[in-house]
Amino acid sequence: MTDSIEQASGDMADRIARVALNQLAEPGNRLIWSLVQQDGAPAALQQLLSGDVPDQALMASVRGRTNQFDPRRFAEASLRRAERLDVRLVVPSDEEWPEQVNDLATLETGAPGSVHHNMRPPLCLWVRGFPPLHKTLQRSVAVTGSRGATPYGLQTTTDIAYGLAQQGWTVVSGGAFGAEAAAHRAALAAEGRTVAVLACGMDRPYPAGNSALFDQIIDSGGLLVSEWPLGSEPLRHRFFLRNRVVAAATAGTVVTEAIIRSGAIQTMKLALGLRRIAMAVPGPVTSQMSTGCHEMLRTHPDAVLVTGLSHVLEAINGGAEPDIPAQDGRDRLDDESAKVLRAMTSNSVSTPEGLAVLTELPLRIVLRRLSLLELAGLVKRRDDGVTRTARPE
């Protein structure tokens, strides 16, 4: 796993510049992304700060922001604060960068000034949680839908997300109430992996009412991901920007229930634009909540009608039968969890403190890993400590 602060110092300037650039303009900015691709993030930042950029609107916005803070200092402070809260920064040069989000560079987008114009790949991603981001997203499907999902929509969401998680697919969603929370919860119930991609800082996850759910996601070996540093507010336009990461990070997007003008349908359209599998669940034509799904199926020949898990699996496996080896929890353990597990001997009781010494990991990391191992059924908690379960090695 990668920890930004422990990187070689050569990378540090790149990391700081990426965080700073994200603070000078909202993520996805087309011009900034081009500058970074061309000259690297530190040079791009320098160009912006010196006013040497041929985009007056962008420069005005940058000047407005640099009057309020020093972007490099802001970035350094963000990274320090993130470390204290177990949040790490992942950048494209890191092993755990999910390469597929770079496909956003291929997205046909709207004219300058339109909301679709600035949909370039992320410069960096903040991540909270233990497993490496790229592996977690390698076999992932977005399951999304309305905040106001009906019982019908919640049922189909739960069925599909549960089944996907059981089959070893990571369920990605946006952490909202309604369908998205149902998707995360179903993945948790299946003891599978789930990732919430947020539109704000992870210290103030939105909606606050789902805070316990977000903690559960981390404890179960899932991840929280955001383009915005700690402290960032969930501004309205950020949800749309966030949706491009959901669509790009996953093999496909399933919309279970949504009205036409909704974030879930936006994500589905982005998935289509990225040549991902875009799936929609039909519903009663008498239900307002299915109008978006029906409209997408009517107007987009590539949109796939799915009535349940088997159709989703068929679509994301390219029509073939799912080809997933039966795996137990160990197959997807991150290095630190494996270290903790190895430090425990069968049939004897370990204490977290003792394991911290043996593994040379911080106690709080050991405690988190133990939660994960317990959820994976590999460790059992007792009054006097923890033991490995009886499963054969």
Next chain:
Amino acid sequence: MTDSIEQASGDMADRIARVALNQLAEPGNRLIWSLVQQDGAPAALQQLLSGDVPDQALMASVRGRTNQFDPRRFAEASLRRAERLDVRLVVPSDEEWPEQVNDLATLETGAPGSVHHNMRPPLCLWVRGFPPLHKTLQRSVAVTGSRGATPYGLQTTTDIAYGLAQQGWTVVSGGAFGAEAAAHRAALAAEGRTVAVLACGMDRPYPAGNSALFDQIIDSGGLLVSEWPLGSEPLRHRFFLRNRVVAAATAGTVVTEAIIRSGAIQTMKLALGLRRIAMAVPGPVTSQMSTGCHEMLRTHPDAVLVTGLSHVLEAINGGAEPDIPAQDGRDRLDDESAKVLRAMTSNSVSTPEGLAVLTELPLRIVLRRLSLLELAGLVKRRDDGVTRTARPE
């Protein structure tokens, strides 16, 4: 309007031969249809009766039947009996033949021996009801669905059929319980036109429980249509043969609710094969009754998802806005109804007996026409007779 018995005698041999041929083999027979196309119906009949046909299975079946009855006599008796019951025979040379059913000749069908092999156009159609068949079917849509339709399916069926009828489209269906009866009833409620295509003789319409509905269809200016003469039983395989006429006679087929293996889905597939508009209404994925619709939408790229009337109209109008002149009942009056109407003077009371004398039409025809005119709002019934309504000429 055409009455088979009153045709020139030259046509009579053709009519008799067509009825006889339909009795020697089930309608749609590929070889018989080819013979009729090539040499005409009387010669084709002669060929079959003389055993001069290179299809042993067909000849064995023909011999089995000719042992039981003389096909020409059967046909003559059928025509006489039909006349007594106000049922007429319509053949391709008649003005009211619906030319579009001949498109069945273009249908790609299955191998010899398969149920899809014998799907050629009808040789003749028995018709009960007043308006000419071709005009009634000119702007028509099939609305079909399950006998066991749910309340949801009945609602969408009713909404779509009512709206189509209101917009001047004839609603064609098969007269079964459930969705099909709902389609006919909705068209009647809209004071529109509806046609039931039956798989049996019209003197024993199936299901018997819908007999009152069939009478209502006639009384409202609709039609009953069948390929089988009076007395024919609704044998199982006949429903499938019947469905090809429903698909071919109409501009498109809407399936509101159906399981995968159902007659409604067969009709939809035939509509696709005939390059008609094939439409399906989605429903809850939790409902068995929508599985056929969903499967068609998943597997047939040309199948159109419709959530209601506006989508159906959009599809059958080729994407354009409906282009239907506002019409009152008179625009679609058949000749005899127009005759009856002309025989009535405004502001005076006529009796059916008096109108029969004036129009030289049989009393029972006058009574039927008066029912139609009353439903169209052109005639008002009083205790002492009938009057024309106050509408300007």
